[in-house]
Amino acid sequence: MWIYLGLLAAFFLGLHNLCKKHAVQGNEVFPVLLGTVASGFLMLIPCYLGSLIFPEYTKEIGFYIPQIPWETHGYILLKSIIMTASWVLAYQALKNLPITIVVPIRSAGPFFTLIGALLIYKEQPSFLQWLGFFLIISSVLLYSKLGKKEGINFKRNKWIFAIIAATLLGASSGLYDKFLIQKLTLNPQTLQFWFCWYTLLILMAILGIRWFPYAAKRKAFKFRWSIIAVGICLQIADYFYFKALQDPDALIMLLSAIKRSQLIIAVVLGGILFKEKNKRKKLIPLTGILLGIFLILYAANE
Template sequence: MYLGLLSALFLGLHNLCKKHAVQGNEVFPVLLGTISSGFLLILPLYIGSLLYPEYMSEIQLYITVIPWETHGFIFIKSAMMAASWILAYEALKHLPITIVAPIRSAGPFFTFIGAITIYQEKPNFWQWIGFFLIIFSVLLYSRIGKKEGIYFKRNKWIFAIIGATFLGASSGLYDKFLIQNLILNPQTLQFWFCFYTVLILLVILTVTWFLKAEKRNVFKWRWSIPVVGVLLIVADYFYFKALQDPEALIMLLSAIKRSQIIIAVVIGGLIFKEQNKRKKLVPLVGIMCGVFLILYS
């Protein structure tokens, strides 16, 4: 649970920097910049594992050699997350962070359903209450969104962030399989995941961005782009370390990670001067109560 909370802290900071990076900017090169910076951060571990395997094993940062079949499984995760991030970054570019972050917080509901059906995790009464409280709070956000001219039924960016949330939750369920069934350590999964995601994004950018001068001229480099990648690597490392525990419940970890919403809504609302901050605190409290009930249970 503590590793999950550490992951949530860095994810909250990651979301603030992500909003700064994509605001009024080209999404695809920003996404490539963030993932590439995370890849460059972890690349020395791979080089160290090739040159000094014993030392890297001693400090528990050794990147293991994996079979081609496992590479295929990791590539599937990269494709899922690339699609999720593209949708999420586009939505974040066009919607307030105080709307996007709470919808993303509904991810534990999808994870919850998957955890029950796939991994046979058994929630108790309070966990049921907590999850439905999170979903009800997200519905409240839709009513507040209308006051900002954001109609959930007609806004394509709302559907984009819902799609991103579903894909992200699916990837979260898949993480448990990769970590526990394929026995991957966090740094091995992170390195190859970043490697394949960069390759996927390079193919997409070759078609949609590199060859179009008008789009290249719109792109603005910002300090927050590499910071996003670094914060994501740190957050995922703590999350994967938590998943290494064979008794870790993916639905609980997923819900604990949603406590990042405090940073996104409270601090993000102030930094980006967004509307209806006080009204958004009501469903925010609902979401946090839902997370608390899951932890309490």
């Protein structure tokens, strides 16, 4: 069951990536990020209020948010710091690079998650799973060669380093999620609600320095429907992902790879919508990435 929940998360992550590309075009990254987190947080407020006013009912429908100790708040705050840094770097890179380059680099995340899963959680991949992971990495390297044809030098372009750093931080957060869900026994909506709350506080502090004081920046900001859509899609994707992690049999290394199937939406449909270059050539490494994911799924079902 957790594999199917992972696939649902991947579907909404693909939509999230498309909306994100539209939201950041010609816009400052920080207010867009604030808007997406705020819209997601607004989705979760009814769960929190319902848990205070109608606790039995919210428990029955599975959206109860219990009170948690301060120590647990500290753990969630740490996740907010990690993910805020990852998002800021990723949004900046997405604003300055084609989506068909950014998303495949992000697909290298399962490789870093694999290392953490082996060292921290002692997860044991099979031969086919190893093969699948290395096939994904090889395909990402092929994307780097295609990127040079679009005037992108992978050794000198600072946005490439930004998206790589964002990927490393995202992989760290993924490993941390398993600890929060399985070790601290947080349910998805509780983690999502407090994560959004602390992330909003961090972003408000950043914007208080870099955006709110400057009238020219505020006037240049363009609100788009896609800002709200990003937040909604992300919260839905996270809900399915955290529900999958609640299964004690779920392997974070496999879930991380399954989420890469979002590439079908982000690369194929994104390349068409944003009229980016070399779409057909990018289907070759995309096929390699999807084949790697297939091997991982096949091995999991053996």
